[in-house]
Amino acid sequence: MNVEIIIFYIFSLLLLSSSIAVVTVNNPVKxxxxxxxxxxCSAILWLLLNAEFLSIILILVYVGAVMVLFLFVVMMLDINISQAKEGFVKYFxxxxxxxxxxxxxxxxFFYNQFDNSSKNIITSIDLIGTDNTKNLGYLLYTxxxxxxxxxxxxxxxxxxxAITLTLRKSATNKYQNPSQQVNVSKSERLRIIKDEDREK
Amino acid sequence: MINYLYIFPEIIITSALCFIIVLDLFLPSRLKYISYYLIQFSLIFCVYYIYSHFNYLDSNVSELYNTGIFSNIFKIFILLSLVIIFYYTSVFLNYFNIYKTEYFLITVFGLLGMMIMISSENLLLLYLGIELLSLSLYSVIAFNRNSLFSSEAAVKYYILGAISSGFLLFGISLIYGLTGSLSFNEIFIYITSLNISSNIDSVEIIGLLFALIFILISLSFKFGAAPFHMWIPDVYHGSIITTTLLLSTIPKIAVFVIFIKLLAIVFSGLFLFWSDMVIILSILSILIGNIIAISQTNIKRMLAYSTIANIGFILLGLSVGSVIAYKAAMFYTLTYVITTIAVFGLLSQLVYKSKSVENISDLSGLNSSNPFLAFLLMVILLSYIGIPPLLGFHAKLFIIQALVESNNIPLSIFAVLMTVIGSFYYLRVIKVIYFDELKDELLITSKLYFTGTYVIGLMLLGLFPDILGQLSQYSISNLFNA
Structure with a gap:
C-alpha cells in the first residue's frame, strides 16, 4: 500500500463521517x-488528483469566505431545532x-464503470503546460x-x-445625512438661556 | 471559441441593460418611463437585428453556441412575447403605484438566460443559462415585499429550484464522467456509438440512464410537470399577477427548447428509455392538472393547474418521438403561450375592490358590466378547452393526430377524455361571467384596445392555423437538418 492510497482512505472516511454529521447533528453551528x-477533506482529495489550484480555491473561497459568513448567519438566527426535527419519524x-x-x-454503476477503466478524460484537452493553474486559466479564457x-x-x-429587494426609501425610514451633520451650526442646535437668578 | 458577431443579439441586450441600469439612477421619478421605453426599444431592436441577419446567424458553426434558424425563431418569439408582457406589466405597476424600473431590468436578465438556454450547445452553458433565468425569477417573485404570500412563494421556489439545480449538476457531472465531454454533439456521437440494442444491460447505458433521469427530473421541475409540480400553484398564487403572466409563459418556451434538443437530438439513442419516462410524466401531469383544477376557487391557482395539464399535453407530443409529433408539440407550446399571455394579460387589467382579481367569484356578472371584456375572456377560455375553430382546437388535434399515427390509441383516448374533464373548470368561469349576479363593479386599469386586438389576432390565428403550423414545420425541420 502506498502513501497516496492510505491518505485517500483516511480522508474519504473523514469526509463521509463529517458529511453525515452535517445532516444529523442537532446544533446548527456544529x-x-x-x-x-x-x-x-474534499480539498485534500482534489490535491491527490493533481488539482492543486481547485483544492486551494475550495479552502480559500468556501472555508475562508462562504462558510464564515454562513456561520455568522447561523449564529445570529434563533432556530427552533425541535420544530425542524418534527417530521423526522414520518419521512424516515x-x-x-x-x-x-x-x-x-x-x-x-461506479464499481463496474471505474473498476477497469482506462479512460482518462483529461487527456482530450490541449494543455499548454504541466502547471494545473496555467492550464485552467488557458481554458477559461479561450x-x-x-x-x-x-x-x-x-x-x-x-x-x-439584492439591492432592489433590500433598498427601500420611504418617508418613515430613519437615516443620517453626513453633509447636513457636518454643516450644522451651533445656533441651530443650542439655545443659550441666561440664568438670571444665579447672576444676581 | 466563438465569433462574437454571432452573439450580437445577446450583446445588444446586455449593453442595453448596463446602460439602462446606470441611466435609471439619474432619472427623476417622473421621468422613469424613459427607461421603460428604452427597454422596449432595445427588445424590438434585437428582434429586428435577428430578423435582418437571419441567414448570417445561421452560418455559425460553433459547437458551443448555436444561432441556427431553430434557435432564432424561438428567440424572436420570446422577445416579442416579452414586449407584450412588459406592456401589461407597466400598466399594472403604474396603476397600483409600485412601478420600479428594476422589475423590468431583472426580467431582461432572465430573458438573456433564456436566450443562452435556447442557443446552448454545451451542458455548461445550458446550466449557466438556467441559473441566470431562475435567479431572475426568484427576485421577480419576491418583488412585492409587502405581501407575505410573495415572500413565501419566492423562498419556496428558491429552495426547490436550488435542489433541482443540484439534480441537474449531478446528472451533468455523471455525463461528463461517462463521455468525457460536455458538448451536445460529442455526447450524441458517444451515445450512437454504443450500439444500444445489442448490449442493453451494459454499465455505460445504466450510467447514461442514471444521468438522464437526474437531468429529466430537474428539467421537469423547471417545466412544471407532475410529480414535480408542487411549486406551481403556490408561486402563481403568491406573486403579483403580472409576475404570474411572466412565469407561466416564456420560461416554458425556453425549457421546451431544452427538452426537445436534449431528448430528440442528444439522447435520441436512448429513445427506448426516455419515451416511457416522458409518457409517465405527461399522464400524471394531465391527470393531476385537470382533476385538481376543478376544486380551485382562486383563478390564479386554477390556471396554474391548467398550466400543469397543458404541459402534460406538450410532453405527450414529445413522447412519441416522430418529427410530426415534435411539430405538434411545438405548435402546442406556441399556442399555450399565446393563449396564456392573453388570459393573464386580460386578468391583470381587472381591478376588484381596488385589488387585482383573485377569486373566480370576483368575475361574477362581468357580462352585465362590460360585455366586450366578457366576450374576450370567453374566447380565450374556449380556446383553452379546444373548441373549433379557435387555436387550442388545432393544437390538441395535432397532438392527438400524432398519437394516433404512432398507433398509440389508448393514450389518445385518455387525452380526449381528459380534455372533456378539463373543459368543466373553464366552462364554470364562463358560467360565472355570464349567468351569475353582478356583485361589485369590476374596474379596468386601461382601455382594452390592445387586448381586443390581441384576442382578435388569436381568433385569426385559429382560423388560419397554417401560420403557426408552417412556422413549427419550418423550425423543426431545420432542427433536424442542422
Missing amino acids: SAISLVFSFF SIGIFVFATIAGLLSY EYLLAFEIAAIILLLGIIS
Missing part, C-alpha cells in the same frame, strides 16, 4: 463546522428507501470565455436583485 471540515422510511435505491444503483462572461452576468444580476 453542523456548519462539520460542513467546513468536509470541504477541507421514505428517506431510507430513496437513499438505498440511489446508493445501490450508484455503487453498482474555450470557455463565453461561459466565464455569462457567470459574470449572473453575479451582476445577483447584485442588482
Whole structure:
C-alpha cells in the first residue's frame, strides 16, 4: 500500500463521517463546522488528483469566505431545532428507501464503470503546460470565455436583485445625512438661556 | 471559441441593460418611463437585428453556441412575447403605484438566460443559462415585499429550484464522467456509438440512464410537470399577477427548447428509455392538472393547474418521438403561450375592490358590466378547452393526430377524455361571467384596445392555423437538418 492510497482512505472516511454529521447533528453551528471540515477533506482529495489550484480555491473561497459568513448567519438566527426535527419519524422510511435505491444503483454503476477503466478524460484537452493553474486559466479564457462572461452576468444580476429587494426609501425610514451633520451650526442646535437668578 | 458577431443579439441586450441600469439612477421619478421605453426599444431592436441577419446567424458553426434558424425563431418569439408582457406589466405597476424600473431590468436578465438556454450547445452553458433565468425569477417573485404570500412563494421556489439545480449538476457531472465531454454533439456521437440494442444491460447505458433521469427530473421541475409540480400553484398564487403572466409563459418556451434538443437530438439513442419516462410524466401531469383544477376557487391557482395539464399535453407530443409529433408539440407550446399571455394579460387589467382579481367569484356578472371584456375572456377560455375553430382546437388535434399515427390509441383516448374533464373548470368561469349576479363593479386599469386586438389576432390565428403550423414545420425541420 502506498502513501497516496492510505491518505485517500483516511480522508474519504473523514469526509463521509463529517458529511453525515452535517445532516444529523442537532446544533446548527456544529453542523456548519462539520460542513467546513468536509470541504477541507474534499480539498485534500482534489490535491491527490493533481488539482492543486481547485483544492486551494475550495479552502480559500468556501472555508475562508462562504462558510464564515454562513456561520455568522447561523449564529445570529434563533432556530427552533425541535420544530425542524418534527417530521423526522414520518419521512424516515421514505428517506431510507430513496437513499438505498440511489446508493445501490450508484455503487453498482461506479464499481463496474471505474473498476477497469482506462479512460482518462483529461487527456482530450490541449494543455499548454504541466502547471494545473496555467492550464485552467488557458481554458477559461479561450474555450470557455463565453461561459466565464455569462457567470459574470449572473453575479451582476445577483447584485442588482439584492439591492432592489433590500433598498427601500420611504418617508418613515430613519437615516443620517453626513453633509447636513457636518454643516450644522451651533445656533441651530443650542439655545443659550441666561440664568438670571444665579447672576444676581 | 466563438465569433462574437454571432452573439450580437445577446450583446445588444446586455449593453442595453448596463446602460439602462446606470441611466435609471439619474432619472427623476417622473421621468422613469424613459427607461421603460428604452427597454422596449432595445427588445424590438434585437428582434429586428435577428430578423435582418437571419441567414448570417445561421452560418455559425460553433459547437458551443448555436444561432441556427431553430434557435432564432424561438428567440424572436420570446422577445416579442416579452414586449407584450412588459406592456401589461407597466400598466399594472403604474396603476397600483409600485412601478420600479428594476422589475423590468431583472426580467431582461432572465430573458438573456433564456436566450443562452435556447442557443446552448454545451451542458455548461445550458446550466449557466438556467441559473441566470431562475435567479431572475426568484427576485421577480419576491418583488412585492409587502405581501407575505410573495415572500413565501419566492423562498419556496428558491429552495426547490436550488435542489433541482443540484439534480441537474449531478446528472451533468455523471455525463461528463461517462463521455468525457460536455458538448451536445460529442455526447450524441458517444451515445450512437454504443450500439444500444445489442448490449442493453451494459454499465455505460445504466450510467447514461442514471444521468438522464437526474437531468429529466430537474428539467421537469423547471417545466412544471407532475410529480414535480408542487411549486406551481403556490408561486402563481403568491406573486403579483403580472409576475404570474411572466412565469407561466416564456420560461416554458425556453425549457421546451431544452427538452426537445436534449431528448430528440442528444439522447435520441436512448429513445427506448426516455419515451416511457416522458409518457409517465405527461399522464400524471394531465391527470393531476385537470382533476385538481376543478376544486380551485382562486383563478390564479386554477390556471396554474391548467398550466400543469397543458404541459402534460406538450410532453405527450414529445413522447412519441416522430418529427410530426415534435411539430405538434411545438405548435402546442406556441399556442399555450399565446393563449396564456392573453388570459393573464386580460386578468391583470381587472381591478376588484381596488385589488387585482383573485377569486373566480370576483368575475361574477362581468357580462352585465362590460360585455366586450366578457366576450374576450370567453374566447380565450374556449380556446383553452379546444373548441373549433379557435387555436387550442388545432393544437390538441395535432397532438392527438400524432398519437394516433404512432398507433398509440389508448393514450389518445385518455387525452380526449381528459380534455372533456378539463373543459368543466373553464366552462364554470364562463358560467360565472355570464349567468351569475353582478356583485361589485369590476374596474379596468386601461382601455382594452390592445387586448381586443390581441384576442382578435388569436381568433385569426385559429382560423388560419397554417401560420403557426408552417412556422413549427419550418423550425423543426431545420432542427433536424442542422
